[in-house]
Amino acid sequence: MSGFGRVRQLRFYTAKMPSRLRIDLLGPLTVRSGAAAISVGPLRQQAMFAVLALNADRVLTPEQLLDLVWDDDPPPTGIKVVPTYVYRIRKSLPDARLERTTAGYVLRLDAGVLDLERFETTVRAAGQHSDPEEALALHEQALALFRGQPLSGLPGQYLAGQRRRIAERREKALGTRIQLQLAAGRHVEAIPELIGLVADHPFDERFAVLLMNALAGSGRQAEALETYQRVRRTLVEQLGIEPGPELRAAQQTLLRIEAPAVPSRNELPYGGAAFAGRAAELAEVVATLRTTAGSAPPVLAIDGMAGIGKTALAVQAGHLLATQYPDGQLFVDLHGHTPGREPLGTEQAVDHLLRGIGVPADQIPGCLGDRLSLWRAKSARLRLLVVLDNAPDAETVRPLLPGASDCAVLVTSRRLLVELDAKRRLGLGLLAMDDAIALLIEIAGPDRHGGDESAVRELAEHCGRLPLALRIAGARLRHRPAWSMQHLNQRLRGRRRLRELDGDSNGVRSAFAVSYEHLPEDQRRMFACLGLFPGKDFDAKAAAALAGIDVPAAEVLLENLVDASLLLAPRPGRYEFHDLLRGYATEVADDAKAVSRLVEHYLAMAGWEDSERPNLLAALEVAEDAATVRFALVLAPYLHDRSRLDELDAVLTIGLAAAVRRQDAVGEARLLFLRGNFGQFRCGPQKGLCDLRRAAELAPEDEPGLRARILGSLGYTQGTLDPSSSHADLLRTSLRLAHLAGDREAVVETLGRLAALAVRQHGFAMALEYYERALELAREIGDERLEPELLNGIAVCRLAADDPLPALEATRTAQRLAAIHELDFSMSYALCHQGEAHRRLGRTKLAVEIHEQALTLAIGNCTHLDEVDARLHLGRSLLSAGRGESAAEQFDLALRLSQDRDHALGIVEALTGLADCAQQPARADRLLRRARDVATEAGYGALATGLEYRLEHRGRGVATRYTPAI
Structure with a gap:
């Protein structure tokens, strides 16, 4: 269908089978489908494929693809090269979906297809594992995916940047894996690899520190100190800088000769029986605070929302570090966000710390300044771990920091303590789903879920994967044997959830309330x-x-x-x-x-x-009725342009309900017009007709512009249902009212509708006149968005007159404007007629390629009519190329789609195409008779006459010429 009667349609896809595709980027680019290798083309085409794969499931515009693949040196054809490359890539991939959307191109990949994704997923899983040995094994599994330099040999600055980014991720994972090795006591095993890493990265002090720790852990302190001197010499001679604090701290630790100390006071709370996930965070905390020598004590700040598990992580780390700080592990709750408690003052906090290191009460000074001085002096000679929990702000923490580098400080707070000079900051996020489920089951009891894994997952979601909420929910189940998880899930649905997860001063709601009140x-x-x-x-x-x-x-x-x-x-x-x-x-x-x-x-x-x-x-759903009507009128065209058809239906329904409640006849008329105009081809012309007739009844006489649009759409719809109806009178009235209202855009639309109906009756000369008048007016208005459909209609008329060159010019202009304004439905239609023009010019191979692009775009747009149109055009081109079997397949699919929607013109053209593909004359005749009968019943007399003429003159070289009138 040409002109302004075309709308986009929904398409239903069959269930997708598991992908056999494998794409490897962690080395030279390789693509496989099962055991078979796939070539995705020459080097620059490989680069485009790599860009799409790195941005899988993300839409990239043609301009972005051009920039990312060619940098500042695009090919002479510019952006026109992008569809060609995309088409070639699409043809080479059997299991991937490279789609065209309204905004650009997107490569859809199933989970696990990309080795980079598998690497990142495995590293994340390792970071969430509570068992260090399991976390170590997962890191090794992830690093084994690398086969060399990522994306090696592919050109472009973007891919070079991605190459560096992936290499950095690998090195970070490598460092974490080695830290886990060292934490597990596997020092000797780590040394050979670390020696190579230090040689390959002479300026990366992280690997030097790890090598020194590994050597020291293996009893090779002298070699560890020699490593420090060698790295320092390299830094001074080649970069002119001294080693950083971590490397110096590692050296100072080795130089210190002390007798083993017996751990003294340990104030750390009980770590709890249930601690899930946080393996990566725990490893980071432990690794940061194990290196103690330096100019100042290492301070690590952990922040996050209430109930996220900051204290639990700090306490777990403290227990693991206890032997590292033999002079004591002190714990001070600063009560920064404790319900019913004022924050602990500096005087009380330092008093607690002094008592913790054995200062008698009668020797603690009365003056706060003297107390702080005594704390710094005493702690300077000790190796302490100080945990300052629940800090209200950085100002409270700073005076309490010990006075020597041999101590370490862990600070937890709900606030990001930006003013605190911390060596590391760790922001805690939510637990991973598997860890949340594990925590729930451990607290509630292993048998409480009754084998219903979905109920456990739902409960974890209701708890927001927040450790505090998970603990409360688990405890409620443990202490209420009669409750099932399904029962608790029911209680947590809706507005009662926060109250169900509260219950005492340590509940979720209470914790949030304290944060809010502060x-x-x-x-x-x-x-x-x-x-x-x-x-x-x-x-x-x-x-x-x-x-x-x-x-x-x-x-x-x-x-x-x-x-x-x-x-x-x-x-x-x-x-x-x-x-x-x-x-x-x-x-x-x-x-x-x-x-x-x-x-x-x-x-x-x-x-x-x-x-x-x-x-x-x-x-829209919460707006007041007056605003709802206005909002729906603006939202509906926006959603229609983006093929969000389900959302469009919902918006129109909500808007109409609000208009009826307000007794807003004008608003109701406008919304009914939109629903009838947009929905007639999805819900059937009769449905559109009902809405448009009701809109015409409601539209007041003093709104000529609105009436012009309603009557124009109504006339077009009636003409579609019954070509012999009096629709022309409605369209002429629409034109008169549009002129009266000075609404030139409505004039353009009505002229386009008149042209589209003329095309349906094969009145191509009249249609061309309408289209050209409409195009001239659209250009006077200066609205380029109106032009592509008119240019496509002009191409239809030119092709009907067997004049392909001007048709080709019109479609190219339509394609360019549709691309600029992201009008994909106009783009697919332009490609259909562009391919038809090439077919008429004898360029059959090019016609097939262009029509395949049109079909892909139409399917991506989810538009029923566009897909029918594209399949009919593709069928004609395949038939001209001598590929009759493939052509018949396209015509058959077009027929099925048209029959599903009772689309008479589509049925006629598909049957005609199948007749041209038929090998037996009798079958061809049967198909042509069916086509003739459908055309006659639908009121398309000119089309029916042409088919009858063909039937009468079979065998004399007479055939109807296909005109793209769908």
Whole structure:
């Protein structure tokens, strides 16, 4: 179908079989399908494939692909080379889906296809494993995937940068693996590899420190000190710098000769029987604090939201480090966020520390300054591990730091202590799902899930994978034998979840409340306003609208909330709540006008990013009725342009319900017009007709522009259903009203509809006149988005007159404009007619290639009519190329699709194509008669007459010429 009657359709895909494809980037690029190797083409084409693979499941625009593959030296053809390369890559891959979307190209890969993904997944799994030996084995498994230099030999700055990035990831994993080896006492085993790494990375002090620790752990202290001198000499002579603090600290540790000390006071709390995950974090803490010699004590700060497990991690690390700090392990709860407690003052904290190292009460000075001086002097001669838990801020922590490098300090806080001079900062995230499940089962009891793994997983999700919530849920199950996990899941659904996970002063809600109450007033207000945000993640502009403040102020408050661990920042510029924190924010929200401000903000935006779409839909559902109608009218065309057809239906339904409640006849008419205009080909012309007729009844006489659009669409729909109807009168009225309203865009649309209906009746001369008038007006308006459909229609008319050269020119212009404005439905149609023009010019091979591109694009757009059109064109080109069997397959698929939607023209053209492919004359005649009968019944007299003429003159070289009128 040409013109303005075309809309995009849904397509259903069959279930995908497990992929046999394997793509290896951790070395030279290799691609395999099962046991068979696959070539993805020459070097630059391999580079494009590697770029797509590295960005798997992410859409890349043609411009991005051109930049990433060719850098600043693109080929002379520019962006036109991209579809060609994509097409060649697509043909070479049997199990991968290289798709064209409205924004660009995306390579869909199943899990495990990419070796880089397997590497990262295995390293993450290792980091979450509580068993160091298992974590070590997983690291070794991940590192074994490397077969040489990643992406070796592939050109381009982007891939060079990725090569360096992957190499850095490998080295980080390698360092962690060696740390685990050393922690397990396997020093001798690690030495040969470390010697090679130090030689290969002479300026990387990390590997030098690890080698020194390995040598020292093997009793080879002299060689360890010699390693330090050798590395220092290299740094001084070649870079002119001294070793960094870690390397110097390792040397000082080796130089120190002390008699073994008997551990003294250990104040660390019980580590708990249940501790899941955090293997990587635990290894990092232990490795950081094992190196003690230097100019200052190593300080490691652990931050994260309430209940995330900061204290548990610090205590576990403290117990592992106990023998490293034989003079004592001191633990001070600073009560920065303890319900019902004021934070511990510096005077009380230092008093506790002095008592912890054995200073008698009568020798502790009364003056705070003297106490701190005594603490620093006494601790300077000791090897202490100090855990400062639940710190309210950096100002409280700084005076309590010991006075010697032989000590170490672990600080936990809900706030990011940016002012604290910490050697390492560790932000704790949520537990991995497997670790959350393991923690639940360990606390609740191994038999409590009754074999229902889905119930355990659901419970872990309800708990937000937050350790505190998991412990509370597990304990409730353990102490309530009559409860099942399904029962607890039922209790945790909905608004009761936070209260179910509370219960005492150490509950989840209570923990959140303390964090909230410690915020300054402006941050509390922002937090409460964000509780009213209806979507998932948001930017500073949306937050500013909710709070009624400017964007710079909102950005500052959002970052403050991130630092306070009350908000997450999953990526730059985007923010979101943890699921349980969102529930608490909803409880404290109290600004009745916040949502209205947000909706007005969205309505005022000139354009929306696709990432905002879920938020727009969520905002629509909570808006007041008046705003809902306005919002739906703006959202519907936006969703239609992006083929979000299910969401389009939902938006129109919500908007119409609001318009009916408000008795807003104009709003209802506009929404009915959109639903009838967009939905007639998905839900059937009759359904579209009902909506459009009702819209015409509701539209007031003093809205000529609205009436022009409604009557234009109504006339087109009636003409589609019954070509003999009085639809022309409606279209002429539409034109008159559009002129009266001064709505030139409506004039263009109506002219396009008149042309499309003329094409259906094979009135190509009249259709061409309409299209050219419409194109001239569209160019006067200056709206290029209107042009591609008109140019495609002109191409149809030119092809019908057997004039392929001007048709080719029109389709190329349509293709260019469709690409600029991301009109993929116009793009696929332009490619169909472009390929047809090449076929008419005898360029059969090129026609087949272009029509295959059109089909891929149409399927990606999920548009039924576009797919039918593309398959019919491809069938004609394959038939011209002498590939009758393949052509018949395309015609058959087009026939099935057309029959599914009762699409008469598609049925006629598919039957005609099958007749041309038929080997037996009798079968060809049967197919042609069926086509003639369908055309006659549908009211397409010209088409039926042509088919009848062909039947009467079979054997005399007469055939109907295919005209792309679908």
